[in-house]
Amino acid sequence: MKIRPIAIHLPQYHPFPENDEWWGKGFTEWTNVAKAKPLFDNHYQPHLPSDLGFYDLRLEEARMAQEQLAKHYGIYGFCYYHYWFNGKRLMHEPIDRKLKNPKEDLPFMLCWANENWTRRWDGNEHEVLIEQKYSVQDDEDHIDFLLPIFKDPRYIKVNNKPVIVIYKPNVFPNIQETLKCWREKAKEAGLELYICHMVFSYQKDWDQLVDGFDAAVDFEPFGIRRKSVFKEMWERHVPPKRTIIDKIKGRIIKQPVKKRFNSVPYKWMGENLILQKDFHCKLYPSLVPGWDNTSRRGENPTLILEDSTPEYFEHWLSNVKADFTPYSEDENFIFINAWNEWAEGNHLEPDMKFGTQYLESVKKIFSDQL
Incomplete structure (x- = not known):
């Protein structure tokens, strides 16, 4: 049965007023990407684009490429x-321009990133720039906005039902009421919806589908197909003592210990995966080409997946594809996170080090359906 590979896309690469206000005139994700520096020997930073360059997604030429x-x-x-x-x-301008341009005919879906907007770009996640507030009125306004987009002929569907993903359903005061509102409004417009949510290994009841949803999407590298990456990271890097005390000529000298960064070998990610059949809900698998948000967080990255290579990525993708049996002819998604998360060291787009090799791995694994 045919599989549809879906790449998660960040439409951040263009200036907009809020970024100008918060970060400085002309700020985009490229600002952080270009200034990243390696933190240790053989640390791959910065990640710099090759084929597509430092594009601006307001341009049709960039989106078409x-x-x-x-x-x-x-x-x-x-x-x-x-x-x-x-x-x-x-960050809506690239999508709005695509919607008006029939030449941009690649199928698409939306994932509502329903978190507070914080200073995560520089690692300060506690300073909220725009708060996410939920209400009955907002549920209605939101679905009214989304319905015309769902009717776009390029919009990805399951059994003629537009697919919408909600990033974190657990932060809603009553997600079931939101889903009920959306489904009723969609029905009035002649549509049924196929609603998914992301799942993370650090959440409670991580292996269960939230009531009211049609399916879940594993969100790598923090997914549920193996032991938590954070648990693995902790076990590999027991926090060292802050200083080493040496006695030299009767004096006590404190020497700083070499900093250990939050890292896990990339190869580990694609190994020992829990089988799809062991989950008792519809779960779409995912994988990442890499992860390293040094460019956003400097010397305090959330996670570094060390030594990512196209070969390891291909092995992981091959394992995921071999294990995945679509739930129906249309319920056949494998998500790749991400197409262009450059500030997370997480991109299929070609870079100066590997060129198109990650993309070539995708083409090779799915060559039987091209």
């Missing part, structure tokens, strides 16, 4: 992050 590259290497469609804060949207 992305789509052409994705098609050539077997990506079925993009899952764009959608930023909605009680009617206020962020």
